[in-house]
Structure formats: structure tokens, C-alpha cells
Amino acid sequence: MSGVARDQDVDIDLGQLVRAVWARRLRILTITLVGASVAFAGAKIMSPQYRSETRILIEPRAPAFASTQQANDTSAGPLMDELNIASQVQLLQSADLLKKVINNLKLYNLPEFDDAASGSAMSSILVKLHLKKNPLENPPEERVIDAFVERLQVYQVPGSRVIGINFTSKDPKLAAAIPNAMANVYLSTQSGAKLDSNSEATRWLEPEIEGMRLKVSEAEKKVAEYRTSHGLLQTNGTTTFPAQQLNDISAELTRVRGDKANAEARAQAVRNALKSGEASDTLPDIMSSQAIQRLKGTESGLQSQVSDLQTSLLNNHPRLKSLRAQLSDIRTQIRQETQKILASIENESKVADLRASELERQSETVQATSARAGEDEVGLNALEREANAQRQLLETYLVRYREAASRADSNSSPADARIVSRAVEPVDPYFPKVVPIVVVAAVATLIMSAIVIMLAELFSGRALRPTDAASETIEAEAVVEEKHVPQAAPIAAAGGRPVQPSMLAVVADEEDTIEDVKAAEEAPEDEPEDDNEFSVASVADYLTGSRAPLAIAISPTGDSGSAATVSLTRMLADAGRRVILIDMTGSGYPTELMAEDQAALGVTDLLCGEAAFGDTIHGDRFSDAHLIPQGQSDVRRAMRGVDRLSLLLDALAAAYDLVVVECGSADVAGVSRLTRSRDVEIILSLPEVEETIFVALMTEFQAAGYERVVLMSGGEGAEQALGRAA
The missing domain is CATH 3.40.50.300 (P-loop containing nucleotide triphosphate hydrolases)
Known part of the structure; x- marks a missing residue:
């Protein structure tokens, strides 16, 4: 490493790395352009691949003439299960379905699905070296299926009951035709399976329905004969005549007993009022009498006259005596009328008692008759249950038979799935994407070129610097700053504003300190005073x-x-x-x-x-x-x-x-x-x-x-x- 001793501690000089990269920017740009050009040429040489997709929704479906109840019952079936959706995905990839699609579209004639027949030179070399199995050893049909499966992708859309069918091909028309063909074959297979089940159901139901009709006819005949022989006539849909009569008598007896109790209570209230001498004005039976009301009005008038005359006449005055006599007579009439009302209420109680006795006698007679009818109804109920069960089973068979027969006759049995999105012919290729490939190649070439230049700088030692020299430089700069820059300690005044001290402590030498002190003492005399710092x-x-x-x-x-x-x-x-x-x-x-x-x-x-x-x-x-x-x-x-x-x-x-x-x-x-x-x-x-x-x-x-x-x-x-x- 140039400029660095072997035993020194070194550090990476990032500035030198950046300068080295910047100095070789033209070279890096040239390499980047070359890499982008190579990527562009390679992307253009590659054969384009096109991809298209068809989506199928798995849901229960019934014919348009199917009943609502049946549709609801079908929707509650296993079609909503997650495992059923996964099973349908596997069914779409089954060999039988793929063979039907291959035969319908005649894919075995296309060289795209039999690359092994015209294999490349590299493939031949690998086969001769026994590093790869010879594909010609497999039958042609298996080779076509293998090539078909490599380009096919069937998956379930997460969180839904939708199945996607993707297919990749060099031909955009074929990429759209194959997913649609697979969806059509799948729907026809499912619909055919449902039609077969309908035909089997009609064949089995025909003899069963005939036998069930005979059983229902015999059961209903037994019910009618039993009802006639035992006299179990019905008043309405469910109740017999003795039971209805007993119910009516019981209701009437309850009402009569209530009337009797009510009359006795009213009579007792009137007797208590007469016995205690209390006013009977509050009793409803007394106040409802017209005679009582008239007598009460007359009594009130006489009482008012007596009160008025007592203020002006003596008690022994003939006028007052006459009025008091009339008032006494009126009160006697009120008591007599009350006795009549009491006798009327007691008569009501006696009539109600006689009516209740008669109803009790009738109830005992009807109860005996109803008991005998109840014993006979036990057998009748058993026969009716058997007849109803046979009738319901017959109706169920008839409904199933009509639906299955109508589906078989009209060939209308839709599959439990429908196509929600058909594949269309793609315009842009799925692979290769020229622009992303060129951009990624250019960025990768740029980064790799910069990394290579940085590594060359590091290994040559030009991007390394000794750490000792740097520390000595920093210490020297710190000493220079301590010698030349005075450090002031601000003093906080009582008012909170920072005040600069009048004297500065300088470390250099004592003479400079004395001169600074003199300058600080003389400065306030020459300068004008500041404004009020507390304003x-x-x-x-x-x-x-x-x-x-x-x-x-x-x-x-x-x-x-x-x-x-x-x-x-x-x-x-x-x-x-x-x-x-x-x-x-x-x-x-x-x-x-x-x-x-x-x-x-x-x-x-x-x-x-x-x-x-x-x-x-x-x-x-x-x-x-x-x-x-x-x-x-x-x-x-x-x-x-x-x-x-x-x-x-x-x-x-x-x-x-x-x-x-x-x-x-x-x-x-x-x-x-x-x-x-x-x-x-x-x-x-x-x-x-x-x-x-x-x-x-x-x-x-x-x-x-x-x-x-x-x-x-x-x-x-x-x-x-x-x-x-x-």
C-alpha cells in the first residue's frame, strides 16, 4: 500500500474512493452502455412467450325451473368446502381432461409440444454422456402431456372459490385458446356426470312410486273405515265431537260459577252496608238503580231546606217538623228499595247455582262418552300416522322424479361452476420484458463497475490513510484554538439576560491579560450607555x-x-x-x-x-x-x-x-x-x-x-x- 507503513493503523478514505470513481466515470459509463446493449440484444433474440388466463367460479347451480327450496339445499352442500375447491383444481389437471383438450386442439401436430423430436445439440451431448434421459424413449403422447403440463398453471385464488387457469405459449392465439378449451371440457364433464345421475334416479324411482301409491291408498282406506265404525266424527280438522262438546260445557260451567260468585259477593256487600247502617252510595248495584237516584235527589233537596230554615226558625216550628217527617219517609223508602235490590241479587245467585248444577251433570255424562272416544282414538291415530308417513314419502318421490325426468329430457343440468373470465389473446409478451431487463442489466453493470474500481483503490492502498497522523493533526488544531480563541463564561444577571463580563481571561501571557483589563476598564467610558435592559x-x-x-x-x-x-x-x-x-x-x-x-x-x-x-x-x-x-x-x-x-x-x-x-x-x-x-x-x-x-x-x-x-x-x-x- 503506497504511502502507508506496514505497522500503522489505517482507515478507509471515503473521499478518495469517490474521487477514484468520478475520475473513471467515462469508463464506467461505457461499460454500462455495453452491458445494456448486450441485455437488449439478448432480450430481442429470445423467443417471446405469451400468457393468458381463464377463471372459473365454483358455485352450486340448478336449472331455471328448479324450486327455491332445492336451490337452497344445494347451496348448503360440500361445494363451499375448501377441500372441494382443492379437489376441483386437481381435477382440472387430470390426465383424462388434458388428453381431451390435446385431442380437440390437435396439439400433437405442433413442434412446440414435442421439442424432444428435434432436440438441440447440447441435449444430445447430455444424453450421450448419460447425464440426461433420452426423451425419445417416452411415447409421443406422454411427451406432449409433459410439455403441456410444463406450460400450464392451475391454482385457487386465495380467499375465494375461484380457480385460475394460466397457459404460456409462443403463439398468442394458442395461449388464449387452451385455457378456454380446458374450461369448456371441465364444464361439459361436470354437466354430463350430473345428467348420468339424473337418469339413474328416474330408473330407480319409477317402480318405487307405483308401490308407494298402493300403500298410501290402503292406509287411507283403513283410517276411513276405523273412523266410521267407532263414530269418531270430526267437528274441525283435529277435534272430535265429544271432545268439542266437553270443552263447550267446561267453558260454560266456568262462566256460570264466576257469575254465581260475583252475585254472592255483591249481595254480601249490600247486606253488610244495611247491617252496619253505613251509606250505600258507594255500591255500584245501589247507585245504578233509577229509583234510588230519584230518592237520593229528593233527600238532598229536603236536607237543604231544613238547613236553610234552621237559621231563621226554631226547632219546634211546624214547617221544620213537616220537612223532617218528609225526610224520614224518604230514607225509609231508600232502605226498602235497597232491600229489593238485595233480593234481586240473591235471586241471581240462586239461578246461577241451579245452572252450575245442571252443567256439572251434563259434564259427567259427556266425560264418560269422551273417555270411550279417547280409547278409540288411540288406534285411529296410529293408522293416521302410518298413512301420513306413506303420503309424505310418496310426495317426496314424486318431486324427485319430476325434477330428474325434466333434466334428463331437456339435457339441462348445468355444472356446479361457471366461467367468470375468459382468456383473451395477449398483445404484449409475458417474457422477455425488454425494458426491465435492460434497466436491471444497466444498473447491475454500473454498480459492479464502481465496486471493482473501489476494490482496486483499496488493494492499491490509495484509499487508505494512517489514523495516527489524523489524530496528531486534530490535537494540533485543538492547541492552536486554545491559544488564539479566548473562552468567555457568561454570567446570568438577576433579570435572566446574559451579560458579558468586562474582563476576558486569556491563557497566552500575563502582559496581554493586563492590557485586556485596561482596555475593558476604559471601554465603558468612551462608549455611550445602553438602553434600559429591563424594559x-x-x-x-x-x-x-x-x-x-x-x-x-x-x-x-x-x-x-x-x-x-x-x-x-x-x-x-x-x-x-x-x-x-x-x-x-x-x-x-x-x-x-x-x-x-x-x-x-x-x-x-x-x-x-x-x-x-x-x-x-x-x-x-x-x-x-x-x-x-x-x-x-x-x-x-x-x-x-x-x-x-x-x-x-x-x-x-x-x-x-x-x-x-x-x-x-x-x-x-x-x-x-x-x-x-x-x-x-x-x-x-x-x-x-x-x-x-x-x-x-x-x-x-x-x-x-x-x-x-x-x-x-x-x-x-x-x-x-x-x-x-x-
Whole structure:
């Protein structure tokens, strides 16, 4: 290997391999073109092979005049079985069927199916060397069948009852004719087998039907004679006269007994009312009487007159005495009428009792007659069962005989299969495919040429490089970078913005360090002071460069800090950021500044489940920023579902570049519950910095683990307070 020592560790130089291949690109292209040309010529020299296909569906089929029941019975047969489909595939490849196709199409005269008669020179050499059996030793018919089977493919389409027949031939017409011929021979064979079975069925059924007719006639004659001799007359299709009479008497007896029980219950109710002296107005028998109704009306009128006169006359007044006498007489008449109704009900009960006794006597007589008829029906039922069995068997034989005879006479017995797709004469050859062969040959030649060139480079050593020299070069470059490139350690200010130190630590020598320190001390005096780094614009620039999707704004001073947060949100929106502000303050001041409608749905409505998520997002009236207002629902009830706010923040963070949550004067515990483990920026919105508040908040947030706390304020007071806090 040139340029590499024998004992060195080496590595493969991929760049050199690529350069070597690129340098010999013309040679590779020439070889590729030659390979593609050879493949094209070979594909053109090959004899084209054509393939066509016929498809057969295996399904039960019956003649057009067959009954629906028979068709349904046939469909439930074994034709749906998977094993039956596989058997039909083997039947299509049977030698008898292939011989019929070969003889019908006279394929034995075609040289394509007897290549052994005019074998090639290579085949003759193999036969002489006893490496191959001489095909001429086989009979011509077997050679034709072997050639036919080599070009034939019969298969079952997966997941269906369809059988495909493929055939490949040099002649496109023959490729289409052979599958169609095989399908026709298969269908005719199946149909002929069914016709033979029909003829055999008719020959067997004729004598059986004649004998069965005599048996049915004798059985029905015995049934009629037995019924006449025993007096078993039928009232309808299944019931005899004694049984029907007994059923009628039983139904009437049940009804009469019910009437008797009903009459006794009604009479007892009237007697109880008369005995206890209670009002009988609630009894239906009493109230249905017209006389009772008239007497009750008269009693009500007299009672009303007595009540009216008692207010103006004394109790012994003749008028009052007359009315009371009339009232007593009316009540006596009501009791007498009630006694009459009771006597009528008791008479109904007695009549029902007499009727029930008579029906019971008749029932006993009919039961005796029905018992004798039941004994006679045992023999009758046996004769009827025998006659029905013989009649059903005769009807079955007749139906089978008519169907078989009609099929045999009309030669209409379709095979349990049909052709769903016939083979057509192919236009394009199945093999060879010129374009794919040329493309594959060209790609293979290109890849092989490149591999050969790469192997030559590797074996010559030009594509290898020592690993020691490379490591020394990397170490030398690292030392140079350490000497010439100063490493600055940024210091995080209390406001969270990175501040470059005024002094740079240089490793080179001590004199350069002193000069750099002097230059750093003199530079601030010559340059003008920067703008306030805690202003709203500075914080907006900082958030633009931050990757945190969430910013929590804390406003200890109230609405003034919230107004600054609104300004920050609008400034981010004007800078092209997709930003949304969530008003979580108690006063709702951000909603007042940004929302078009102060009564718009907001975060409290969402947490209470009274508003949909999309209905709470509104646009700012002065910028492209979006806003989720405070809402109109109860704040305390909404805070019970504050845990759901985490899902809201996740959804908004996926849709916006930055989500700003204005929390007002919130504490560290509330912010921690809201942010949890998210990547978050904490913004202290203090328009006028108060040192005590600022120092306390910074201490609490840093103790809680929040390292990025940004102060947003104005004036020199912020810088002084930041310095004292640090």
C-alpha cells in the first residue's frame, strides 16, 4: 500500500474512493452502455412467450325451473368446502381432461409440444454422456402431456372459490385458446356426470312410486273405515265431537260459577252496608238503580231546606217538623228499595247455582262418552300416522322424479361452476420484458463497475490513510484554538439576560491579560450607555430568542404590571410571533385592555365546563395577538378545576410560539402548581421597582428552583435594585 507503513493503523478514505470513481466515470459509463446493449440484444433474440388466463367460479347451480327450496339445499352442500375447491383444481389437471383438450386442439401436430423430436445439440451431448434421459424413449403422447403440463398453471385464488387457469405459449392465439378449451371440457364433464345421475334416479324411482301409491291408498282406506265404525266424527280438522262438546260445557260451567260468585259477593256487600247502617252510595248495584237516584235527589233537596230554615226558625216550628217527617219517609223508602235490590241479587245467585248444577251433570255424562272416544282414538291415530308417513314419502318421490325426468329430457343440468373470465389473446409478451431487463442489466453493470474500481483503490492502498497522523493533526488544531480563541463564561444577571463580563481571561501571557483589563476598564467610558435592559422591548427581544413555550408574568403591584404584560404581548405579536395571553388576574385588567367584548367567555368558563375551548379564544383589538379573557363564571368554582389548566397550556403551546399567562400578584406555590415540570420563563412585571418586594420574590423563586427569572421594569431604579439584590 503506497504511502502507508506496514505497522500503522489505517482507515478507509471515503473521499478518495469517490474521487477514484468520478475520475473513471467515462469508463464506467461505457461499460454500462455495453452491458445494456448486450441485455437488449439478448432480450430481442429470445423467443417471446405469451400468457393468458381463464377463471372459473365454483358455485352450486340448478336449472331455471328448479324450486327455491332445492336451490337452497344445494347451496348448503360440500361445494363451499375448501377441500372441494382443492379437489376441483386437481381435477382440472387430470390426465383424462388434458388428453381431451390435446385431442380437440390437435396439439400433437405442433413442434412446440414435442421439442424432444428435434432436440438441440447440447441435449444430445447430455444424453450421450448419460447425464440426461433420452426423451425419445417416452411415447409421443406422454411427451406432449409433459410439455403441456410444463406450460400450464392451475391454482385457487386465495380467499375465494375461484380457480385460475394460466397457459404460456409462443403463439398468442394458442395461449388464449387452451385455457378456454380446458374450461369448456371441465364444464361439459361436470354437466354430463350430473345428467348420468339424473337418469339413474328416474330408473330407480319409477317402480318405487307405483308401490308407494298402493300403500298410501290402503292406509287411507283403513283410517276411513276405523273412523266410521267407532263414530269418531270430526267437528274441525283435529277435534272430535265429544271432545268439542266437553270443552263447550267446561267453558260454560266456568262462566256460570264466576257469575254465581260475583252475585254472592255483591249481595254480601249490600247486606253488610244495611247491617252496619253505613251509606250505600258507594255500591255500584245501589247507585245504578233509577229509583234510588230519584230518592237520593229528593233527600238532598229536603236536607237543604231544613238547613236553610234552621237559621231563621226554631226547632219546634211546624214547617221544620213537616220537612223532617218528609225526610224520614224518604230514607225509609231508600232502605226498602235497597232491600229489593238485595233480593234481586240473591235471586241471581240462586239461578246461577241451579245452572252450575245442571252443567256439572251434563259434564259427567259427556266425560264418560269422551273417555270411550279417547280409547278409540288411540288406534285411529296410529293408522293416521302410518298413512301420513306413506303420503309424505310418496310426495317426496314424486318431486324427485319430476325434477330428474325434466333434466334428463331437456339435457339441462348445468355444472356446479361457471366461467367468470375468459382468456383473451395477449398483445404484449409475458417474457422477455425488454425494458426491465435492460434497466436491471444497466444498473447491475454500473454498480459492479464502481465496486471493482473501489476494490482496486483499496488493494492499491490509495484509499487508505494512517489514523495516527489524523489524530496528531486534530490535537494540533485543538492547541492552536486554545491559544488564539479566548473562552468567555457568561454570567446570568438577576433579570435572566446574559451579560458579558468586562474582563476576558486569556491563557497566552500575563502582559496581554493586563492590557485586556485596561482596555475593558476604559471601554465603558468612551462608549455611550445602553438602553434600559429591563424594559418591555428588551424583555420582548429576550423572549424572541428563548425556546421556552410558556412565560408566567407576575405583577406584584397590580394593574400597572398587568398593563406592562399586555404591552409585552402586543410587541411580540408585532414582531411576527404567534402569541396568546391568558388572563388569570383577579381584576381582569388585561381583558379590559384587549377584549372587544368585556363579557366574552374566558378561562373561568372553560374550567367550569360552561364554554368550549374554541369559544374562549379572542383577538386583541389593537394587535395580532390572541387573548383568553378572565370569563364570567365564579372564580372559586373555576379554581377547583385548575388541574385541567395543564391540558389547556399543552394544547396552546402546540399551536402558538409563546403562551403568556398573566397571574397578577401570585405566589410561588401557585406558579409551581401551574408550571409543574415545564420549560418556563418567569417575568417579574414591576414598572416601579420596590427593593423589598423584588428581593423577596427573587429569593422565593430561586429557592423554588426557577433559574430564569426576568425583571421587566423601567428607569435607573431597576438597575440599582438589581445590583443591591445581587
